[in-house]
Amino acid sequence: MxxxxxxxxxxxxxxxxxxxxxxxxxxxxxxxxxxxxxxxxxxxxxxxxxxxxxxxxxxxxxxxxxxxxxxxxxxxxxxxxxxxxxxxxxxxxxxxxxxxxxxxxxxxxxxxxxxxxxxxxxxxxxxxxxxxxxxxxxxxxxxxxxxxxxxxxxxxxxxxxxxxxxxxxxxxxxxxxxxxNEDFIIELPILQCIGRIEDAPEKRYYLPSEANSANMSIASFTRKFRQATGCSMQEYIKLLRLKKAENLLMQTNINLEGIAAECGFYDTNYFIKVFKQQYKTTPAKFRVARTAQKDEKT
The missing domain is CATH 2.60.120.280 (Regulatory protein AraC)
Structure with missing residues (x-):
């Protein structure tokens, strides 16, 4: 009832x-x-x-x-x-x-x-x-x-x-x-993997290891992860790392090398490259623009 x-x-x-x-x-x-x-x-x-x-x-x-x-x-x-x-x-x-x-x-x-x-x-x-x-x-x-x-x-x-x-x-x-989709249920090992990644996106994750932990083939794990999140595991990790970097750029004065390392990008040039692909500007210009917006509001 x-x-x-x-x-x-x-x-x-x-x-x-x-x-x-x-x-x-x-x-x-x-x-x-x-x-x-x-x-x-x-x-x-x-x-x-x-x-x-x-x-x-x-x-x-x-x-x-x-x-x-x-x-x-x-x-x-x-x-x-x-x-x-x-x-x-x-x-x-x-x-x-x-x-x-x-x-x-x-x-x-x-x-x-x-x-x-x-x-x-x-x-x-x-x-x-x-x-x-x-x-x-x-x-x-x-x-x-x-x-x-x-x-x-x-x-x-x-x-x-x-x-x-x-x-x-x-x-x-x-x-x-x-x-x-109707009656779409994400399997528990996939949910657990998503949770681990979201809790610490800066850590290193390896597709074969995650698939093995889920007791799935790499192909099956990849397909089910994409069904759950809309993207691959590596893309999901990258998006979470970039979001964390965005927040650090706006809220701290940490230099780019420090932000890259804290977010799991172990090569600063690669961090700048993927950030620009996602945000259509460099991290340095992004920080300047957001700082200016904050100053205007205050």
Whole structure:
């Protein structure tokens, strides 16, 4: 039987209260089938699980989620989680009236329409945050949670602003959203490999070793890794390293040699080359431009 969480169960979801709340969930194995009369934005911070959506026509859609994945659960949508492995995630739950005045602007984001639009896609779409972006989002979630908990002067304005900043970060994203095929389940060894890489992209990873650890052939491992991430293992590692380098260029004064080494690029010239391919500018010019933008804002 589906458990419906009433809007009257929490003060923040009462008609006269602020319709926004954060719930953190440490999932041991599973979360039973349930639904709720509000929207939910789920941000997986650690671990993995299988997410199941129960369609109105009785069909069941299942897909894997892993740390860094972000996806939406719509109002009244029945769903559950199974096969959790060290899963920890945040649920940002809200009612649609909270964002009524921003709705037109939010609809400019294709991912918003996929997450919360009127038409329900046959396939599920999720976005993915790099470790750097995930850390930034976590800081904003913690600040938002503090506002909601202590409710100081103007907390509604500050909380809504923080929520919009979180949404903007997710909706713009750093990668193309991942289209999950029907009943697509990522095997646990692949999920574990992705987790290791995301936790420490600067380390060295060897395809034969990872395939052997997963008890797969190199061809099978490569195919399944690409299905899970949209790219090869080496490309995935490179993208994560570049994202880390981008953050260090903006936030520190470390020289290029130091950044290259800290991000796992053991040749500075190669680091500059791949950075330019990805960002269409050199790391040095990127740093100058971002520093100038920051100075203009201050």
């Amino acid at each position: 589906s458990c419906i969480i009433s809007k009257y169960e929490w003060d923040t979801l009462n008609p006269d209260a602020f319709p926004l709340k954060i719930i953190s969930t440490q999932m041991l194995v599973s979360i039973p089938k349930h639904s709720h009369d509000f929207h939910e934005l789920v941000i997986f911070m650690r671990g993995s699980a299988i997410h199941k959506i129960y369609q109105e026509d009785g069909t069941l859609k299942s897909y894997s989620v892993v740390q860094g994945d972000v996806f939406a659960i719509r109002q009244n949508e029945q769903h559950s989680f199974e096969n959790g492995h060290s899963a920890f995630y945040y649920n940002i739950i809200f009612r649609s009236e909270l964002l009524q005045s921003e709705l037109r602007e939010l609809e400019q984001f294709p991912l918003w329409k996929t997450f919360f639009g009127d038409s329900c896609p046959t396939h599920r779409m999720k976005s993915h945050l790099s470790p750097v972006d995930r850390a930034e989002v976590m800081q904003k979630i913690q600040a938002l949670n503090q506002e909601l908990e202590f409710q100081g002067d103007g907390f509604r304005f500050v909380a809504k602003t923080l929520f919009l900043e979180i949404l903007a970060k997710i909706l713009r994203g750093t990668r193309q959203p991942i289209l999950q």
